[in-house]
Amino acid sequence: MKNQPDTILLGHGSGGKLSHDLITELFARHFDNDILRQQSDSAIIENPGSQMAFTTDSFVVDPIFFPGGDIGKLAIAGTVNDLAVSGAIPKYLSVGFIIEEGFAYKDLERIVITMAKEIKKAGVKIVTGDTKVVDRGKCDKVFINSSGIGILDKKNVHISSGSHIKAGDKIIINGSIGDHGMAVMAARNDLNISADILSDCACLHDLIQSALEASDQIRFMRDATRGGLGTVIAELAKGKDFGIHLHEDQLIISEGVRGMCELLGFDPIYVANEGKVVMLVAAEDAQSVLAALKKHKSGTNSTIIGEITNDHPGKAWIETQVGGKRIIEMLSGQQLPRIC
């Protein structure tokens, strides 16, 4: 910005001159595209002539910068992934910022630049946005909401509900679990833990796209964010006429994540991820999907971790690493606050 301010002032959210400057010289500059450039009250977008997926998410992660990402990257990847796991191709995003008075302009710029980088990677456009500034102490640094629209091919409509799931389907995850949650926890100063853990935060649209190209028998997808893999699996089984069987020894958990979980008493299967998709695939296509996933940077460690079964309908069981068996329940209460 020409006279770049040091900090965000209440006036930056006033709708007046300061707001205008912030929008044109920061947001519009980095997020620039033909639709946003219109600067009208609503974004006008083409009717794609197909079904659409629509999602929203708010991000309040603390700290806002953590190893492997920041709140901006999360805000883009989180919404892009919600669309992608529904089988949709992400197209348009909205972003809303709630900023605490006194927030460093440089930090905001850094976040906006990461977001710009991510949307470019994901091939999506930010077509509308909003900024509010609240008094110091009324929010913590910056909160971001992002919504997204994606185009959904008819043949993929069943994926988000999982209505085609059958006994025998294989369960695949695209790598290690627990990285995001533990990276954020380690980055919090109050724990005084130094650990070499990077958040797995990433847009998964292209990884998912190549899985969809490799097989037309992908039965279900969900990103394993808050509540982790365990909650996705438990939710999936609940009330269904099939059961789920997982193999704990097939789960990949990095040394750092395991160490921190030991220390803090967390079970890694309930720790948040931000770049992991749980995929159910017909058994005969599992290997080809696995091969397709492994070609991607965020899928090199993809593994089959379990299967759908006719036994114990409505319940998810895991064979533990020592050969015992236990049930997987949804995470209840809050294991980790403000993780995304």
Next chain:
Amino acid sequence: MKYIDEYRDKDIVLMLAKEIKKASTKPIRLMEVCGGHTMSIQKYGIPYLLPETVELISGPGCPVCVTSRSYIDRAVAYSRLEDVIITTYGDLIRVPGSTSSLDKEKAKGADIRIVYSILDALMIAKENRHKKIVFLGIGFETTAPSSAAGIIKAQMAGISNFYVYSAHKVMPPAMETLIDEGVLIDGYIGPGHVSTITGEGIYMNIPEKFGLGVVISGFEPVDLMQSILMLVRQFENADPKVEIEYTRAVKPEGNIKAQEMLDEVFEYRDDWWRGLGVLKNSGLKIREKYAMYDAEEQIEVEVEELKEPKGCICGDILRGVNKPKDCKLFGNVCTPSNPVGSCMVSSEGSCAAYYLYNR
């Protein structure tokens, strides 16, 4: 992870399972006293690996679970005082009191902070000289020495706005009371962390007076299976004794320095345990010498009238008389997100462990 993976080795666990099956001819009921053991047993699916003759029951060794509702009520009352900051381990915050809980008070604006060590609480005291910092001292012989160390440290550093509200308890009286009361137990999987401090001596009464074996166990699946095997063998050979399986952490004499610190700061008092009632010399009170750090002595509050919830059988579960599934509230009215009894709150509580891993 080194020093952990060895104790989670599937082949060793399965081999121990075979040995247990071979050794066990008569039905045996073993109580894991410690909540950490309960959690580990459920997490690794240990019951699934045991023969029908071996039954595991959970005991009273979850500090949050045995703590009285009136303790929570008093902590809630402290938190409502303008000049008080409550510092606590996370487990306690959701435990229901008579009409409120610490997390409800926190939502209403009380200054309640979760700490991972008493040293964090001391730090907060240093940074907030005009406030009274109350640390909720909860736990058995494992955490009590750190409360003692905190008080000694506060004295050395001249921190005078720091108080401990002690609910600390000691394990052996509860273990003896259970047998005395006629709970059917054939042996104890002895607490691992408590014993690192106390050593094995505190359990000697149990084989000598009551004829039951105690094996002090570690928390990994290999530890637990090995301890079960040792207890089965003792039982089959009618040779009850105190043995240490967890030799990599527990010395027979324990941690003398921690014991000395405990003794310096605390003295025994009769204390109330959920499910067991008042047990003689089972609680730890701060000695008069350190009374200026004792919240009960220094901070006066009015505490609401005690109300116990209807239908909750936490007490029977803690005594091993009933299992969580026997409770009418379990899983429908009482869940970890809406706990009625303390056993559903703590990550070491039997009900929480069963809810999460064995419904």
